[in-house]
Amino acid sequence: MHCLKVTLCSLLLLALNLVQALPAQQSKQQIRIDDMLLTTEQFEYLNGTDMPQSALAWPQYYWPQSTLVFSISTQFTPYEVQKIQEAMAEIESVSCIRFRQTDNIKENRVAIQRIAGMGCFSALGYQHNVQPLSLDTGCMHKGTIQHELLHALGFIHMQNDPRRDDYVIINWGNIIEGAESQFQMWNPFNVNNFGVAYDYASIMHYSAFAFSKNGQRTIIPKVYGAQIGLRKLSPWDIVKLKLAYCLN
Numbered sequence: 302m303h304c305l306k307v308t309l310c311s312l313l314l315l316a317l318n319l320v321q322a323l324p325a326q327q328s329k330q331q332i333r334i335d336d337m338l339l340t341t342e343q344f345e346y347l348n349g350t351d352m353p354q355s356a357l358a359w360p361q362y363y364w365p366q367s368t369l370v371f372s373i374s375t376q377f378t379p380y381e382v383q384k385i386q387e388a389m390a391e392i393e394s395v396s397c398i399r400f401r402q403t404d405n406i407k408e409n410r411v412a413i414q415r416i417a418g419m420g421c422f423s424a425l426g427y428q429h430n431v432q433p434l435s436l437d438t439g440c441m442h443k444g445t446i447q448h449e450l451l452h453a454l455g456f457i458h459m460q461n462d463p464r465r466d467d468y469v470i471i472n473w474g475n476i477i478e479g480a481e482s483q484f485q486m487w488n489p490f491n492v493n494n495f496g497v498a499y500d501y502a503s504i505m506h507y508s509a510f511a512f513s514k515n516g517q518r519t520i521i522p523k524v525y526g527a528q529i530g531l532r533k534l535s536p537w538d539i540v541k542l543k544l545a546y547c548l549n
């Protein structure tokens with residue numbers, strides 16, 4: 302009974318923490334940047350500020366043995382579970398990455414769950430712990446699930462790439478007040494772009510109208526006609542997955 306109470310309290314605290322963390326606020330342990338949950342170490346590493354001596358080098362946020370371990374909450378219908386499995390199967394089919402389901406509650410894993418009203422989000426990379434990946438009812442599309450799974454595999458948003466000003470124009474005046482931090486560029490020395498070109502078609506790129514306060518575009522590609530905000534694994538997404546996980 303005591304255990305149950307502790308569990309419920311932990312869940313409640315987690316939920317409260319997430320509510321308070323929207324859309325980009327720092328809590329003691331984790332920072333939510335749109336749909337990513339970062340540890341403070343990750344946040345400082347990507348920002349290049351106050352880098353703690355104990356920070357893990359980024360490759361340690363990749364999953365060991367190229368295998369992401371996960372559990373799926375019973376909140377999901379069989380159809381929704383199938384959608385999640387399809388999203389994983391496609392990533393497996395194009396890379397060496399594997400997904401392994403576990404029922405061991407003590408095992409480090411991605412706990413795929415539905416935190417109602419919290420949209421779609423994931424902890425970033427392997428966090429050496431039990432880490433959330435939440436899929437609300439509006440998140441159950443293969444590309445959206447894969448976007449969150451790529452966060453869980455350690456990948457950040459394309460438009461945070463330090464090269465992005467060469468490729469897109471950010472219309473700061475159209476962005477919702479308070480959401481500007483979603484568009485910041487990360488530290489160029491700490492972001493691994495794998496030597497791959499800026500990828501408009503990436504499944505990790507925001508859409509043209511992301512966080513718009515007025516229905517006008519917030520991101521305009523400098524290449525005329527380039528589409529952004531696609532939710533399908535691009536050829537370069539696949540290359541990056543392989544470079545991160547499949548070289549050995």
Ligand SMILES: [Zn+2]
Nearest residue numbers: 336337448458
């Ligand atoms: Zn995202």
